[in-house]
Amino acid sequence: MILHLAIASLFARALTVGMTILAIALSVALFLGVEKVRTGAKDSFADTISGTDLIVGARSGSVQLLLYSVFRIGNATNNVTWESYQDIAARSEVDWIVPIALGDSHRQFRVMGTTRGFFEHYKYRQGRSLAVVDGVIMDDLFDTVIGADVAQSLGYKIGDPIVVAHGLASFTEHKDQPFRVSGILEKTGTPVDRTVIVSLEAIEAIHVDWRSGAKIPGQSTPQDVIREMDLTPKAVTAALVGVKSPLQTFSLQRAINEYPQEPLLAVLPGVALQELWSIVGLAETALLAVSGMVVVTALIGMMATIFSSLNERRREMAIYRAMGARPARIIAMLVFEAMLMAAVGALLGVMLVYAVLVIAQPVVDRAFGLWLPIEAPMMRELWVILGVIAAGAIVSLVPALRAYRMSVADGMMVKT
Amino acid sequence: MTKAVLSLSQVNFRWPGRAGFSLSVPDLIVAEGESVMLLGESGSGKSTLLSLICGTLLPDSGSITLDGTDISALSGGARDRFRAEQTGVIFQQFNLLPFATVSDNIMLPLQFAPQRRKRTHDATREAENLCRALGLPDGTTRAKASALSVGQQQRVAVARALIGHPPLIIADEPTSALDATSQAAFLDLLFGQIGAHKTSLLMVSHDPRLGDRFDRVIRLEDIAEIKRDGQ
Numbered sequence: 292m293i294l295h296l297a298i299a300s301l302f303a304r305a306l307t308v309g310m311t312i313l314a315i316a317l318s319v320a321l322f323l324g325v326e327k328v329r330t331g332a333k334d335s336f337a338d339t340i341s342g343t344d345l346i347v348g349a350r351s352g353s354v355q356l357l358l359y360s361v362f363r364i365g366n367a368t369n370n371v372t373w374e375s376y377q378d379i380a381a382r383s384e385v386d387w388i389v390p391i392a393l394g395d396s397h398r399q400f401r402v403m404g405t406t407r408g409f410f411e412h413y414k415y416r417q418g419r420s421l422a423v424v425d426g427v428i429m430d431d432l433f434d435t436v437i438g439a440d441v442a443q444s445l446g447y448k449i450g451d452p453i454v455v456a457h458g459l460a461s462f463t464e465h466k467d468q469p470f471r472v473s474g475i476l477e478k479t480g481t482p483v484d485r486t487v488i489v490s491l492e493a494i495e496a497i498h499v500d501w502r503s504g505a506k507i508p509g510q511s512t513p514q515d516v517i518r519e520m521d522l523t524p525k526a527v528t529a530a531l532v533g534v535k536s537p538l539q540t541f542s543l544q545r546a547i548n549e550y551p552q553e554p555l556l557a558v559l560p561g562v563a564l565q566e567l568w569s570i571v572g573l574a575e576t577a578l579l580a581v582s583g584m585v586v587v588t589a590l591i592g593m594m595a596t597i598f599s600s601l602n603e604r605r606r607e608m609a610i611y612r613a614m615g616a617r618p619a620r621i622i623a624m625l626v627f628e629a630m631l632m633a634a635v636g637a638l639l640g641v642m643l644v645y646a647v648l649v650i651a652q653p654v655v656d657r658a659f660g661l662w663l664p665i666e667a668p669m670m671r672e673l674w675v676i677l678g679v680i681a682a683g684a685i686v687s688l689v690p691a692l693r694a695y696r697m698s699v700a701d702g703m704m705v706k707t
Numbered sequence: 708m709t710k711a712v713l714s715l716s717q718v719n720f721r722w723p724g725r726a727g728f729s730l731s732v733p734d735l736i737v738a739e740g741e742s743v744m745l746l747g748e749s750g751s752g753k754s755t756l757l758s759l760i761c762g763t764l765l766p767d768s769g770s771i772t773l774d775g776t777d778i779s780a781l782s783g784g785a786r787d788r789f790r791a792e793q794t795g796v797i798f799q800q801f802n803l804l805p806f807a808t809v810s811d812n813i814m815l816p817l818q819f820a821p822q823r824r825k826r827t828h829d830a831t832r833e834a835e836n837l838c839r840a841l842g843l844p845d846g847t848t849r850a851k852a853s854a855l856s857v858g859q860q861q862r863v864a865v866a867r868a869l870i871g872h873p874p875l876i877i878a879d880e881p882t883s884a885l886d887a888t889s890q891a892a893f894l895d896l897l898f899g900q901i902g903a904h905k906t907s908l909l910m911v912s913h914d915p916r917l918g919d920r921f922d923r924v925i926r927l928e929d930i931a932e933i934k935r936d937g938q
């Protein structure tokens with residue numbers, strides 16, 4: 292019965308109590324939302340590449356290799372010669388190998404030369420394959436398949452011409468050899484979305500009239516001549532490798548790392564991704580810490596409202612005392628009120644997160660390729676709710692102890 | 708000679724602090740079923756004396772015996788519970804929890820007094836009966852306390868003091884917020900109820916005109932020695 296009086300008292304102060312609960316609910320929703328995005332981002336980050344056992348490139352750092360080969364951030368310091376590539380391809384452990392040639396760009400997007408094997412073997416989000424939503428995978432030398440973001444931000448349709456620029460952010464373009472969009476890929480949430488894919492030979496073809504990074508003056512080989520030429524590349528930037536048996540991964544990795552003819556590096560994508568996440572993830576942890584502080588702030592706000600309500604509630608407490616309530620009862624009452632506010636706030640916060648998730652899930656997936664799974668409330672949510680209730684109780688002890696002292700001093704007489 | 712419900716002997720109390728108000732009551736007895744009016748000027752220490760009797764203040768020396776128990780010998784928690792069991796308290800005004808219903812307010816002391824609650828078989832029914840006897844309209848028990856007039860609130864406070872029939876009612880200037888006609892009506896109702904149950908009443912007032920209804924009228928100056936350090 293005393294409980295329902297406490298609830299009636301809360302209802303009588305509906306506006307301030309409601310504001311306090313709202314603040315707690317929003318802070319909890321923010322905290323859980325950040326946590327959801329964080330785990331979602333971590334998972335989809337780890338899902339950027341799957342099904343590939345080793346990434347091979349010139350010797351550098353494993354994170355650097357991952358960055359330029361998979362995320363297309365930064366540049367390779369060196370290439371892998373075609374001979375080394377073929378040596379690796381010929382090894383018995385190798386099930387498949389896909390070359391990657393980088394270095395050119397189209398507008399703000401990178402151009403990647405590869406083989407049809409890329410579409411077959413590159414997997415993301417636990418084994419999903421690339422798929423064309425429009426058109427076909429390139430079959431002509433000057434065909435290109437573009438990622439979803441490329442198509443969207445440049446407004447390209449099947450059949451549109453594309454001129455590739457030499458190097459990155461460069462104004463020297465390979466004007467003589469325009470490409471044609473033959474296919475547009477489905478959104479994946481991976482760097483593929485931001486890539487212009489051409490065949491390995493095409494990369495060779497557009498550089499026919501170039502020597503060591505500069506156009507040979509006056510030379511312009513016509514397209515039909517180029518088509519007759521041998522377009523075997525001299526080098527590739529990196530290669531994705533699949534092994535026949537997972538047991539062979541480490542021995543192949545060691546063999547490549549100790550390859551005598553050229554300094555090479557082979558990394559396990561999962562390991563390199565984890566290494567990279569430990570750098571990138573720091574920011575997300577900081578974000579989580581900040582949103583945790585927002586929850587603390589909301590609870591301190593609740594403490595402030597309890598404090599400011601004490602004076603006007605002095606009479607209420609004197610009535611309880613006159614009726615025979617012990618001063619400890621006053622503490623229990625205030626702590627209970629705080630726990631109730633915290634509990635309602637936390638529950639509303641959880642519900643809010645799910646409501647937002649249901650609405651935002653498809654939008655976020657489409658816009659960022661970030662898949663936020665909607666799962667039944669888990670231990671984590673339960674712990675957050677319990678934690679908020681406990682923290683609310685602890686925080687409310689401060690005003691409750693003050694109320695205790697006040698009510699011991701007042702007894703049943705309030706001077707006003 | 709009838710039994711004493713309340714007796715004070717050699718009670719000394721001094722408020723801490725510089726304003727140092729002190730009160731000594733050598734001897735005060737309220738008999739069972741007796742109604743006593745305690746007169747005194749504002750600031751003379753009437754409320755202080757009532758707090759001592761209720762046990763929310765402890766005397767520096769002397770004994771206060773309520774229904775045969777020396778309350779200063781009890782622990783804090785036991786004293787609070789004893790107060791709930793033995794006394795019904797009515798203040799000057801603002802007696803009720805404004806957010807609670809009238810019946811919740813009336814039944815509030817039963818929360819802290821298990822024996823008094825046991826004596827009250829059907830508390831809701833009892834609250835309704837008291838309200839009717841005190842001239843409150845039907846259905847009042849379900850109303851919010853804040854919806855009532857001041858006069859009605861004071862009657863609800865009487866009902867709350869009476870529920871479960873504690874041996875002693877303590878009232879601190881309960882009529883001072885009412886006009887003259889309401890005062891008379893209020894006292895009629897109060898005396899009607901305490902007469903029926905042989906309840907003792909100790910009522911504080913600064914208005915001597917209300918005195919004729921009481922068995923005994925005493926002045927605080929006559930029974931107590933009051934000192935102020937400043938004087």
Ligand SMILES: Nc1ncnc2c1ncn2[C@@H]1O[C@H](COP(=O)(O)OP(=O)(O)O)[C@@H](O)[C@H]1O
Pocket residue numbers: 700722723724726728747748749750751752753754755756
């Ligand atoms: N909480 C308190 N702290 C210190 N002194 C007090 C307190 N309450 C009352 N007093 C002192 O006791 C005197 C009597 O107060 P009170 O018992 O309320 O008088 P009355 O009820 O007769 O008007 C006051 O003048 C004041 O000096």
Ligand SMILES: [Mg+2]
Pocket residue numbers: 753754755879
């Ligand atoms: Mg007074």
